[in-house]
Amino acid sequence: MKITILTLFPEMFDGFLTNSIIKRAIAKEIVNIEIVNIRDYTKDKNHRVDSAPVGGGAGLIIKCQPVVDSINDHKEKDSKIIMLSPRGKTYNQAKAKELSKENHIILLCGHYEGIDERVNKYVDESISIGDYILTGGEIGSMAIADSVIRLLDGAIAKESIESESFDENLLEYPQYTEPYEYNGEKVPDILYSGNHQVINKWRRKKSLNLTKELRPDLFEKVSLSKSDKKLLDEDKEKAAKWELAAIEKGKKFIK
Numbered sequence: 001m002k003i004t005i006l007t008l009f010p011e012m013f014d015g016f017l018t019n020s021i022i023k024r025a026i027a028k029e030i031v032n033i034e035i036v037n038i039r040d041y042t043k044d045k046n047h048r049v050d051s052a053p054v055g056g057g058a059g060l061i062i063k064c065q066p067v068v069d070s071i072n073d074h075k076e077k078d079s080k081i082i083m084l085s086p087r088g089k090t091y092n093q094a095k096a097k098e099l100s101k102e103n104h105i106i107l108l109c110g111h112y113e114g115i116d117e118r119v120n121k122y123v124d125e126s127i128s129i130g131d132y133i134l135t136g137g138e139i140g141s142m143a144i145a146d147s148v149i150r151l152l153d154g155a156i157a158k159e160s161i162e163s164e165s166f167d168e169n170l171l172e173y174p175q176y177t178e179p180y181e182y183n184g185e186k187v188p189d190i191l192y193s194g195n196h197q198v199i200n201k202w203r204r205k206k207s208l209n210l211t212k213e214l215r216p217d218l219f220e221k222v223s224l225s226k227s228d229k230k231l232l233d234e235d236k237e238k239a240a241k242w243e244l245a246a247i248e249k250g251k252k253f254i255k
């Protein structure tokens with residue numbers, strides 16, 4: 001996959017490209033990321049890319065010419081051109097999955113007071129990363145690129161992706177690692193039981209209850225199976241019958 005990012009601040013991407021999973025995905029040629037400085041396209045004799053809003057108002061607006069020329073110079077037959085904008089549809093995991101199937105995405109980052117309205121005609125869609133205003137589209141484009149790249153084959157272990165938050169509109173279950181006890185709080189004994197069927201059922205129950213509590217908006221969209229409904233009916237605090245034996249078994253393996 002190829003990701004082209006059009007920006008006035010290319011240096012902002014230095015850390016993003018040279019660390020962790022993104023760095024490895026680039027090295028393994030799973031993704032090719034191209035950072036393009038919109039300023040390189042200006043035809044203004046003073047190298048300016050922006051100007052005051054017509055009709056008055058605060059700040060500066062990025063002009064059409066350098067933006068449209070940078071888009072046209074990088075657009076390929078199958079490119080999807082996306083503008084980062086507070087006006088766009090709010091980004092989510094489903095959109096990340098959709099974008100991960102594209103061959104080429106171009107992410108256009110605005111800055112200052114935004115981009116001349118007429119640029120809209122040259123983009124396929126706008127994406128917002130939430131109902132708040134950022135200084136520019138750079139951080140949003142990193143968020144989009146990051147969430148898409150980790151879904152690409154080979155970027156991270158398949159199992160890591162399979163049961164993550166937002167799959168089926170559910171938040172992930174609680175996760176623990178060693179030590180067994182930290183500041184008086186213990187890892188649930190059931191997780192030491194070695195009974196993966198029961199552990200998965202316990203995780204599903206936690207995931208359902210957490211989503212119901214913390215994200216009722218997401219929970220509304222979950223299509224609950226018969227067994228999900230049964231799990232939700234159980235006492236949240238007390239272990240159910242099916243959990244008890246696994247908890248006892250787990251206790252034996254705790255060092």
Ligand SMILES: C[S@@+](CC[C@H](N)C(=O)[O-])C[C@H]1O[C@@H](n2cnc3c(N)ncnc32)[C@H](O)[C@@H]1O
Pocket residue numbers: 083084085086087108109110111112113114115127128129130131132133134135136137138140
């Ligand atoms: C300071 S903002 C411009 C805000 C604009 N004047 C408004 O009120 O809608 C500059 C640029 O940051 C980016 N940006 C800011 N907030 C964003 C958000 N929530 N999602 C996506 N992009 C955002 C866009 O590219 C935008 O053109």
